[in-house]
Amino acid sequence: MTARKVGAIIMDASIIKFFLVIAIVVIAGCMQKVKSGKQLAKTYCSNCHLFPEPSLLDKITWKNNVLPAMGKLLGAQQLDLHPFEESDRIISHQEFSISAEDWKQLVKYYTDEAPAKLPPQSRSPITNLTDWFIVEKKSIREFPTTTFLKIDPGNKWIYAAGRDSVLEIFDHRLNKVSNNFSSGILSDMFFTSDLKNPGDRKGVCTNIGIMDPNDLKTGSVSVFTIGSNGKLLAKNLFDTLARPVQTISSDLNADNVADYLLCNFGNKDGNFSWMQNIGNEQYIQKILEPLPGSIRAYVEDMDHDGLQDIIVLFSQANEGIRLYLNKGGGKFSRIELLRFPPVYGSTYFEMVDLNSDGNKDILYTCGDNADYSNILKNYHGIYFFLNMGGYRFEKAYFFPMHGAFKAMARDFNKDGKLDIAAISFFPDRKNQPQEAFVLLEGREGFEFLPHTIKEHSEGHWLTMDAADVDADGDDDIVIGNLVLPNGIGNKKGERIPTFLLLRNNKN
Template identity: 40%
Template sequence: MRRSVLNVGQACSLSHRVSLLGRVWLSLLTVLPSTWGQTEPATTREFQRGKELAQRYCATCHLFPDPNLLDRSTWQKGTMPFLRGRLGIDRLDPTDPDHRVVLDEWQLVWKYYFAAAPEKALPLGPRAPIQMDLKRFSVVNPGYRPGQRFVTLTQIDPATCRIYVGNAQTKTLDVLDASGKLLSSLAVESPPVGLARRSSGWFCTLIGRVPPHDQRLGKVIQLDNKGDTFAWRADALANLGRPTHSAFGDLNGDGREDLVVSGFGNIMGELAWYEQRSDGGYIPHVIYDRPGAVRTELFDFNKDGHLDILVLMAQAKEGIYLLLNNGHGQFTEKPVVEQHPVWGYAGFQLVDFNKDGFMDVLTANGDNGEYPSCLKNYHGIRLYLNDGQTRFREAFFYPLNGAFKAVAADFDLDGDSDIAAISYFPDYESSPEESFVYLENKGGLKFDAFSFPESVSGRWLVMDAGDVDGDGDPDIVLGAANRTPYKVNPALYEKWQNDGPSILILKNEVISGRRSPARRIDCGL
């Protein structure tokens, strides 16, 4: 693979690149006793030394994770055992003098976090209370329930009044009408996570396997479309490492559309752009040789005539990065926002939220999927406003446990942007209505929050917004992934399995019973 000029060789990740002291030899076969890491309380001297070591080593690859970020139980039972496995600590030999130094210092770091972490997770900050009155929407359960309700894609096509749904269980790309009736189904090799209509046809991104893995099973396939039916045409890209998103645009000015693929991966991964050749094939160029790329958006941020890349990165070195394009497919990195490694970035949207002509960034961070974890008071929805000089400031934060996606649109048609958000890891015990929240803009970045009783009828992994019924206002489609290893109340899980929908359609009733004069589509409703 050709490499971009962006130097990312120094950008390491705890999840795949470095050892605690640069001396963790992953080839060692000796395994520590199972009691290793069961520590006695730290003395004052041990605490201070552990703090120094943590600040030195834990900040090598990402921002330093303060002990307050997690409660004591999560550090002890989740984070530190997870890191111990990733770093190869369990394979070191306590009888080897060099390894003994590493193990002793690891033990001090462990003791520091265990002593400094709070007994209980820090509570959420103030937020607009969630009212159980989704007055602008009617809830439609279309009865579409393939397999075990594991939806990986929901996408509204306003041009045809169709809903495209990807399913992990059945490995299909399904086409539904505006009422949620199944019209056709295309069997594919692995779960679809993205679909894009381009001038040369349709492109579908296949993840390979949904759980984190490092097998190169992903693909971007090209599809033919006739009416409501898709058919496979060709593999555009193959052997991809767990791709979660694809973006399209001419990055080198040759008149051909290139692809940017977010290869999230697991321990390994990459962000790469694929230069389209004159024969239709692609030449890969790696930008980031590390895991965690969630999604990209292409836009000319500095108005130099070249498409730039905005990428959301997770997996330890979490952040939003602007990759400024020199016009030849070579990029200069400009960090927009950098966060600590348990931030949990899950999605973002590029949108001119305040209508000032500059593209802003709406983010959701709430991923708790690597191991059982406490609730986190920094999870939620954030809006970063662009000052026109590609400087972004946080202008709004709505605390939301387990936030997974946020979409901005003018849902009430009053001229400003509202926000729809889903949570995949809500507080099911105290605030299950966090599963879906509609934030109605009241002006001045003040919002009222709403949900609905059926929001707990599924565990929403994906969401899209758009006018699916042709009446001129944006609707919402939620997609559920209910069959997961993450623990919930057994009664709720049983309800999901027996009665849970695969999708819910939230039909916007702002324009009720009539089509917008601007629309020329009969959706059959």
């Protein structure tokens, strides 16, 4: 072999080695960028809520909807930011809390790692029609805007409220008992009277104020009485509230006077508050959680110490279920029972013994799809979380249901097993319209047979209640329709139901 050939071989080897080193450096740099993007996401996307994995949404939704919204919150410099939005940032002296390069890497991490589309739900279509109920329709107006429904079994009444600030009461045959103008849009009524027996009613009603997302404090809470004629008398208790959705009356400090818990859902601003009664119609507000999104609360003595504890579902960004243990003397300690990603869209929960072991479990739904990620999500649906003791809850069952808004556990067919009635406000209307209303018939263990009704597509079901409205020994169901003349709902002139009464005929 000549010296020239040896030199050429050495030169080739050197070139190969050089490019190999360069390749290793480039690959390592790319790997570092991916790692850096993930680290940035972990840093910036888990300060206010549970870290959202890229797999929770598709690439397009991340890129076009969620990330731009998140960027505004982080003060990220975005080239496509609207001029007015940029001027708002400058006027408010908002600084860029993340550099342009870091933001670029964070966006790349999500758009690279996210799937092109989410997988479908892992269940068969719902084809069974239940024969447990006779469906009766009540049509009141062209565009039903039902915001609240409640069955009063003692008086055999149905309370129905809407966005028109009217509370109507119907008897069990759907004849109107009364028509009442409320102080605003009713989102909830909490009865302090025993609804199992007939008579006058007392309680507190919650007026959300402006229903659409806003931070104007136009909500209020009133104490009310309803006489035997169905007429509502209300007296204002609290006002200038941030979109309150629920109020509970309970003596939290054991001083024999009623306090109130307020779920001030809000928008960007909101809180969960205890209004401590100090007598003479005076109250001190104690904010237990200075965050928006509280949507549903229960009072339950979880540690059996004689003091009322509080369990709350939060559904705005920092989603989850939290326990506030009552320590006495006006002190509470917070325990995170469950946390959910911010794209879950938590909607409702109940404390109910699901496995007959004497402990209250959690029946939970998620399906709010009105925010930045309005796509079908395979993780929307009905969840069971079993009470394992020590304030620990574990997932035991999941039924996929797009847009699930509420689920209630009852033994509808009186066979000794719990059934689940559920509604969806955002079902897959194109491929699975049946999931707008689902009845899960309880079998052995956590085995359920799903049913629906043929009227499933006759409304956008926002609210629901279950109780024995006709005093025949079994629970009936009412589901309320909220339809807006903005492309969501019916065509002008159509007569669609304000609510459906599903009259149980199994008994």
